[in-house]
Amino acid sequence: ATPTALLVGTGRGAQLGILIKGPQVLESTRRVDTIVLDKTGTVTTGAMTLLRTVPAAGEREELILRYAGAVESASEHPIAGAVAKAAAERLGDLPAVQRFRNTDGLGVQGVVDGREVVVGRPRMLAEEGIAVPAELEQAHAAAEQQGATAVAVAWDGRARAVLVVGDVVKPGSAQAIARLRDLGLTPMLLTGDNARAARRIAEQVGIAPGDVFAEVLPVEKVEQVKRLQAAGKVVAMVGDGVNDAAALAQADLGLAMGTGADAAIEAADLTLVGGDPRALADAIRLSRRTLATIK
Ligand code: ADP
Ligand code: MG
Secondary structure, X not given: OOOHHHHHHHHHHHHOOEEEOOOOHHHHHOOOOEEEEEHHHHHEOOOOEEEEEEEOOOOOHHHHHHHHHHHHOOOOOHHHHHHHHHHHHHHXXXXXXXXXXXXXXXXXXXXXXXXXXXXXXXXXXHHOOOOOOHHHHHHHHHHHHOOOEEEEEEEOOEEEEEEEEEOOEOOOHXXXXXHHHHOOOEEEEEOOOOHHXXXXXXXXXXXXXXXXXXXXXXXXXXXXXXHHHHOOOOEEEEXXXXXXXXXXXHOOEEEEXXXXXXXXXXXXXXXXXXXXXXXXXXXXXXXXXXXXXXX
């Protein structure tokens, strides 16, 4: 059945800036008890900036920005945007990248000026057989300790630098999470980013340290949702990235940020048009109220 109350619900949703895929969607939100939030672009603005470049001994910052900037220009990741922008500001036009490859949740690589360049998590370098020297390991750890995100840069099989990028929590995130708690939901943070940066963000928005899942690869995001469901939870998932799409589809209720990737919006049941996380509680409350009217 498509009772009038449900249609009213979808109409009211549009007024609140919430796009609902169909009236049937509202049904599933009633029992949701757990809400899993992606970090970058969902809880944070996703507008990262390059905070600093830490070159390995003997490496030149200009060359690091030239190679890393060229490869990142081909990627749509928020980290890539920060690196490419800083490189272009400093150097102007960047060289073209050939044979660009993206490994979801790990990083990117490609050929620039005939050199094989890798930018990403140390784990990505390790998978390429590239060792990260102690000085860069330390710079990486120090950045994460501050709650920033660090990525390593390598070319020709050698680690050359660590780039430190930072992101900020959206102004409405802490309030959004408090409202979700008021509605009886348990908020959790899910991210591919490092554990320290994730915990730091969680602390700022009021998510318990035990409810933070960090260093989760995109394929593992779905697994995490499945694990919660297997434990009896009814899960809402909120995300903005291509890497969140599968988890959004798996969740009992998928919510996408309207500011996010098309793939996320397509996979979700609901879209928060403006990308304001405070609309999450509105969406849950609206659907509960709509259902109460029908009963
Ligand atoms: P999130 O879940 O927070 O949106 P992702 O899964 O997209 O994070 O990325 C996880 C990690 O993978 C990043 O923190 C970064 O270390 C690495 N990474 C992913 N894409 C890139 C890229 N284009 N350049 C550098 N590092 C990347
Ligand atoms: Mg994201």
